[in-house]
Amino acid sequence: MEDQKEEKLTAELERIKILEGKISQVIDYISKLTAENEKLRQQVKELKTASKDFEEQGKKAAKLEEDIKRYEGEREAIKSKIEAIIGQIDKLGI
Numbered sequence: 160m161e162d163q164k165e166e167k168l169t170a171e172l173e174r175i176k177i178l179e180g181k182i183s184q185v186i187d188y189i190s191k192l193t194a195e196n197e198k199l200r201q202q203v204k205e206l207k208t209a210s211k212d213f214e215e216q217g218k219k220a221a222k223l224e225e226d227i228k229r230y231e232g233e234r235e236a237i238k239s240k241i242e243a244i245i246g247q248i249d250k251l252g253i
């Protein structure tokens with residue numbers, strides 16, 4: 160009967176060792192996930208910063224586009240005035 164108790168105790172100790180091993184694996188896995196999660200959070204933060212930079216660049220590009228259109232309009236107006244002045248000078252026969 161003593162042998163049965165020892166075998167049962169040994170079996171229970173083996174199960175406890177297996178459980179300890181499994182718990183250790185779970186802890187390692189949770190640590191890995193935690194580190195990965197932190198890395199992903201950092202990447203999200205960096206992407207948000209990059210997105211904000213792109214938005215600002217987009218706004219600057221839109222303003223530059225407006226400026227170019229305005230300058231093209233002014234250039235056309237100046238060109239028309241120069242053509243008119245040249246026409247008036249031509250009428251003078253110079």
